[in-house]
Amino acid sequence: MSKTELLYEGKAKKIWKTEDKEFLISEFKDDLTAFNGEKKSSEEGKGALNNQISSALFKLLNEKGIPTHFVKMLDENNMLHKSCDVIKIEVIVRNIATGSLSKNLGIENGKVLPFTLVEFDYKNDELGDPKINDQHALILGLVQHQDELDKIRRVARQINEILKPYFFERGLKLVDFKLEFGKDKDGNIILIDELSPDNCRFWDVESGESLDKDRFRQGQGGLKLAYEQVLNRILNK
Numbered sequence: 001m002s003k004t005e006l007l008y009e010g011k012a013k014k015i016w017k018t019e020d021k022e023f024l025i026s027e028f029k030d031d032l033t034a035f036n037g038e039k040k041s042s043e044e045g046k047g048a049l050n051n052q053i054s055s056a057l058f059k060l061l062n063e064k065g066i067p068t069h070f071v072k073m074l075d076e077n078n079m080l081h082k083s084c085d086v087i088k089i090e091v092i093v094r095n096i097a098t099g100s101l102s103k104n105l106g107i108e109n110g111k112v113l114p115f116t117l118v119e120f121d122y123k124n125d126e127l128g129d130p131k132i133n134d135q136h137a138l139i140l141g142l143v144q145h146q147d148e149l150d151k152i153r154r155v156a157r158q159i160n161e162i163l164k165p166y167f168f169e170r171g172l173k174l175v176d177f178k179l180e181f182g183k184d185k186d187g188n189i190i191l192i193d194e195l196s197p198d199n200c201r202f203w204d205v206e207s208g209e210s211l212d213k214d215r216f217r218q219g220q221g222g223l224k225l226a227y228e229q230v231l232n233r234i235l236n237k
């Protein structure tokens with residue numbers, strides 16, 4: 001399967017049509033953005049690392065019975081996946097308080113939450129991805145039924161229950177992460193987008209060091225080395 005026409009260019013990926021309308025190709029870019037696109041940079045090799053990490057994690061989830069859009073990794077920067085109608089909700093899953101949760105609610109940075117928190121943000125750059133509740137999602141028509149929101153929340157928790165121990169065994173705490181879902185041609189809700197250090201926070205169990213995009217957000221440097229460590233721990237366990 002090969003690229004025919006550019007469908008969409010986002011901050012971290014280009015999405016291409018293929019000869020088959022049921023399949024798309026995501027091309028992972030080296031571009032880095034943070035704070036809703038206000039901070040920008042680029043890191044050579046970042047796209048290839050995220051493609052490899054996402055492909056490995058989607059494959060793992062597929063094997064564990066979580067439906068995802070993933071079909072296969074084509075080459076360094078390109079992933080073949082199903083075409084879906086995107087549900088415009090960013091699903092944030094949190095095990096440990098940090099980032100906007102600590103800032104907005106005054107929960108101490110690093111506090112382990114008494115239970116996993118699942119939040120919804122409205123995927124809308126112009127509005128700055130505001131936090132929403134179930135009623136907002138229904139009023140906005142982001143989904144049609146409460147059942148769909150319940151399903152998304154249930155699957156998000158299942159994904160966390162797979163990934164949290166998986167990373168802990170590899171010396172990483174899965175602090176929080178963002179998921180996106182879509183509807184495939186049969187109307188099934190499936191996991192889409194990517195799973196990488198661009199949209200997950202990983203803290204090294206020993207040192208507490210961030211091995212994710214926070215290195216860029218906080219201007220720490222060493223981003224590529226950090227992403228390489230995440231990939232190596234996935235591949236070499």
Ligand code: CDP
Pocket residue numbers: 090092098099100101129176177178198199200201213
């Ligand atoms: O990064 P920030 O503190 O602004 O947002 P957050 O709500 O604390 O982020 C929670 C998790 O979701 C982090 O792992 C982010 O990397 C991820 N996230 C994302 O990937 N894309 C967004 N638009 C918002 C959050």
